[in-house]
Amino acid sequence: MFAVVRPLLFALDPEAAHNLTMAALKTGLAPAAPADDPVLATQFAGLALPNPIGLAAGFDKDAEVPDAMLKLGFGFVECGSVCPRPQPGNPKPRLFRLVEDAAVINRFGFNSKGVEFAHARLSARRGRPGVVGINLGANKDSADRADDYAVGLRALAPLASYVTINISSPNTPGLRALQDGAALADLIARVMAARGKLEVPVFVKVAPDQGEDDWATISRACIDGGVDGLIVSNTTLARPALASAHAGEAGGLSGAPLKPLAMAALQRFRNETGGQLPLIAVGGIASGQDAYDRIRAGASAVQLYSALVYHGPGQVTRIKAELAALLRREGFASVMEAVG
Numbered sequence: 576m577f578a579v580v581r582p583l584l585f586a587l588d589p590e591a592a593h594n595l596t597m598a599a600l601k602t603g604l605a606p607a608a609p610a611d612d613p614v615l616a617t618q619f620a621g622l623a624l625p626n627p628i629g630l631a632a633g634f635d636k637d638a639e640v641p642d643a644m645l646k647l648g649f650g651f652v653e654c655g656s657v658c659p660r661p662q663p664g665n666p667k668p669r670l671f672r673l674v675e676d677a678a679v680i681n682r683f684g685f686n687s688k689g690v691e692f693a694h695a696r697l698s699a700r701r702g703r704p705g706v707v708g709i710n711l712g713a714n715k716d717s718a719d720r721a722d723d724y725a726v727g728l729r730a731l732a733p734l735a736s737y738v739t740i741n742i743s744s745p746n747t748p749g750l751r752a753l754q755d756g757a758a759l760a761d762l763i764a765r766v767m768a769a770r771g772k773l774e775v776p777v778f779v780k781v782a783p784d785q786g787e788d789d790w791a792t793i794s795r796a797c798i799d800g801g802v803d804g805l806i807v808s809n810t811t812l813a814r815p816a817l818a819s820a821h822a823g824e825a826g827g828l829s830g831a832p833l834k835p836l837a838m839a840a841l842q843r844f845r846n847e848t849g850g851q852l853p854l855i856a857v858g859g860i861a862s863g864q865d866a867y868d869r870i871r872a873g874a875s876a877v878q879l880y881s882a883l884v885y886h887g888p889g890q891v892t893r894i895k896a897e898l899a900a901l902l903r904r905e906g907f908a909s910v911m912e913a914v915g
Contacts, residue, residue, distance in 0.1 A: 576887075577886070577887025577888065577889060578887075581887065584596070585672070585674070588668065588670075589668075589670040589671060589672050589679075589884075590667065590668070590669070590670045593670070597635075597639065597640060600640040600643040600644070601639065601640060601643070603643065605643045605644075605646050605647055605888075606646075606647070607646050608646065608647055608648030608891065608892050609648075609892060611625045611626045611648075611650070611895065612626075612895065612896075612899040614899050614902050614903060614907075614908065614909060614910070615627065615628075615650070615895060615898065615899055615902075615910060616909070616910070617650075617875065617876065617909065617910035617911050618911065619804070619853040619875035619876065619911075620737070620776040620778075620803045620804050620853050620875075621774070621776055621803075622651070622706055622736060622737060622776065623706075624650040624651055624706055624876065625650050626648075626649075626650035626895055627650055627866070627870070627875065627876035627877060627898075627910050628648070628649060628650050628866060628876075628877060628878075628879070628891060628894055628895055628898070629649055629650055629651040629652065629653060629855065629876055629877065629878040629879075630644050630649045630651070630652045630653060630878060630879070630880065631653060631857050631878035631879060631880040632653045632654065632655045632656055632710035632739065632741065632780075632878075633655075633656075633681070633683075633880055634880050634883070635652065635654045636654070636655060636656065636657070636686065636687060636688075637654070637657065637687065637688045637692055637693055637696065638654035638655075638657070638693045638696040638697050638707070638709065639696060641654055641700065641705070641707045642700060642703060642705065645705040645707075647888045647891055648888075648891040648892050648895065649891060650706070650876070651705070651706035651707070651708065651736070651876070652705070652706070652707050652708070653707075653708040653709070653710050653739060653878065654693070654697075654707065654708070654709055654710065655687075655693075655709050655710030655711060655712065655739070655741070656685050656687065656710045656711060656712030656741045656744065657687050657688075657689070657690060657693045657709060657710065657711055657712065657727060657731065658685050658687040658689060658690070658711075658712045658713060658714045658723065658727070659689065659690050659713075659714055659717075659723050659726045659727055659730075660689050660690075660714050661687060661688050661689035661692070662685065662686065662687055662689075662714055662715060662716075663686055664683045664684040664685060664686025664687070665682050665683060665684035665686075665746065669681060669682045669683050669684070669826070670682075670683065671821040671824050671826075672819075672821070672884065673817060673818075673819035673821050673822065673828075673830070674819065674885075675817075675818035675819045676817045676818055676819050676822075676830065676831060676832055677830050677831040677832075677861070677881075677885050678817065678819070678828060678829065678830030678831055678832050678833070678881065679828075679829050679830050679881045679884060680821060680824045680825075680826045680827065680828050680829075681746070681810070681826050681827055681829070682746045682824070682825055682826030682827070683746060684715065684746045684747055685712040685713070685714075685715065685744065685746070685747055687712065690726065690727055690730045690731060691730075693709065693731060694730055694731060694734065697709070697731060697734035697735065698734060701734065705736075706736040706737075707735060707736050708735055708736050708737040708738065708739055708778075709727075709731045709732075709734075709735040709737075709738055709739070710738075710739040710741050710780065711723075711724050711727035711728060711731070711738060711739065711740055711741060712727075712741050712744065712747070712750075713747065713750065715747055715748070720750070720753065721753070721758075721761060721762045721765050721766075722765070724740050724762065724765070724766050724769075725765050725766055725768070725769035726769075728766055728769045728770060728777075729769050732770060732773055732775045733773065733775075735775060736775070736776075737775060737776040737777070737778060737803070738770075738775055738776070738777050738778070739777075739778045739779070739780050739806055740762070740763075740766055740777065740778070740779045740780065741780045741809070742754055742759070742762065742779065742780065742781075743780050743781050743782035743808065743809035744809060744810075744827065745782070745784075745809070745810060745811075745812050745826070745827045746826060746827060751782055754781065754782065754785075754789065754793055755789075755792075756792045756796065759792075759793060759796045759797075760796045760799070760800060763779070763796060763797065763800030763801070763802060764800060767800060767801055767802075776803035776804065777802055777803050778802065778803060778804045778805060778806050778855065779793075779797055779802050779804075779805055779806070780805075780806040780808075780809055781793060781805055781806070781807055781808055781809065781840070781844070782808055782809050782811070782840075783807075783808035783809070783811050783813075783833070783836045783837055783839070783840040783858065784811055784812055784813060784836075785840070785843075790843045790844065790846075790847045791847050793844075793847075794844060794847035794848045794852075795847075797848075797852060798848065798851055798852060802852065803852070803853070804852050804853040804854065804855060804875075805844055805848070805852055805853075805854050805855070806854075806855045806857060806878070807837065807840050807841045807844050807854055807855070807856055807857065807858075807874075808836075808837050808840045808841070808857060808858055809827065809857075810826075810827025810828055810829045810833065810858075811827060811828050811829075811833055811836050811837075811858075812827065812828070813828070813836060814828065815832045815835075815836075817832060829858065829859075829880065829881045830859060830881035830882075830884075830885075831859050831861065831881075832859070833858040833859045834858060834859025834860070834865065835859075836858065837856065837857065837858025837859055838856075838858075838859075838868070838869065838872060840858075841854060841856050841869060841872050841873060841874060842872055842873070844873075845872060845873030845915065850873070850915060853875040853876075854873055854874050854875060855874060855875065855876050855877065855878060856869035856870075856872070856874035856876075856877045856878070857877065857878040857879070857880075859881075860877050860878070860879045860882060860894075861879065861881075861882035861885075861886065861890065861894075862893075862894060862897060863893070863894045863895070863896065863897020863898040863899075863900070863901055864897065864901065865877075865894075866894055866897075866898045867897075867898055867901045867902070867913070870898075870910060870913050870914055871913060871914075871915070872915070873914060873915040874914065875910075875911075875914055876910075879894075882894075
């Protein structure tokens with residue numbers, strides 16, 4: 576079916592196409608994926624997943640369709656980024672398909688309906704099965720961005736399977752400075768204080784664009800601060816050789832060209848953390864082989880988004896089938912056996 580509708584979607588502005596997709600998902604008529612192969616079941620950071628293929632943040636920014644995405648076969652879904660107060664994000668156009676490169680550039684700038692809207696959406700699904708995480712961002716005009724994350728966590732963590740602190744979006748000026756040593760340690764301390772005794776895992780989402788000294792600094796701050804895992808990585812500001820006319824657009828690059836950078840970042844963070852933190856791999860994952868390669872490199876699970884743009888929702892089922900076959904071929908009885 577996606578092969579039929581793809582030309583129609585690609586004839587639309589990318590953001591309009593995404594909004595149309597969201598409207599279709601809200602009807603509740605998404606097809607149910609086949610049952611997962613038992614070899615794909617896995618656990619990390621207290622989360623039990625039917626499979627390790629997750630939906631990355633950015634697709635469902637306001638927690639409007641997590642159950643539809645779980646129904647399509649994702650093992651877990653991450654909604655967001657959600658900011659404390661509603662904000663429109665950057666001016667349009669702010670989303671670009673780089674078809675020749677199987678890539679996407681976005682500069683949304685944390686467009687968000689705010690914590691109250693997300694709280695209502697997550698409250699409405701309370702008690703339903705499935706692992707649904709929430710990705711938190713900071714308002715662009717906030718005087719205390721660290722406090723924004725604490726506010727978001729206090730409001731939404733009780734309704735989420737896990738919480739991700741997104742300090743690596745390239746589209747909010749100055750946000751990535753929160754990855755710097757003392758700033759990151761202070762942010763983590765305040766976020767963990769806000770979590771209190773609530774037993775919800777807290778992850779930090781990091782950028783692939785790091786200075787040579789930053790890998791160890793970030794890793795040490797997260798380990799010392801009691802973070803439960805890292806999501807590696809966000810989009811990149813780098814511009815590898817690209818063929819599309821949109822290659823020069825400002826924003827974060829994702830999709831196929833991000834794959835080698837994201838893999839390198841995963842390997843570096845795995846080395847720096849020494850396996851002390853679970854890692855979730857993101858960036859350029861579009862096949863079972865891609866997922867398997869990240870798992871073997873140290874990821875406990877993976878996430879994707881841009882692959883859906885080019886291959887449609889059926890790609891999730893194909894990735895899972897390919898990954899299960901690879902695990903069995905290589906003699907692994909579970910995903911956990913293959914990690915690292």
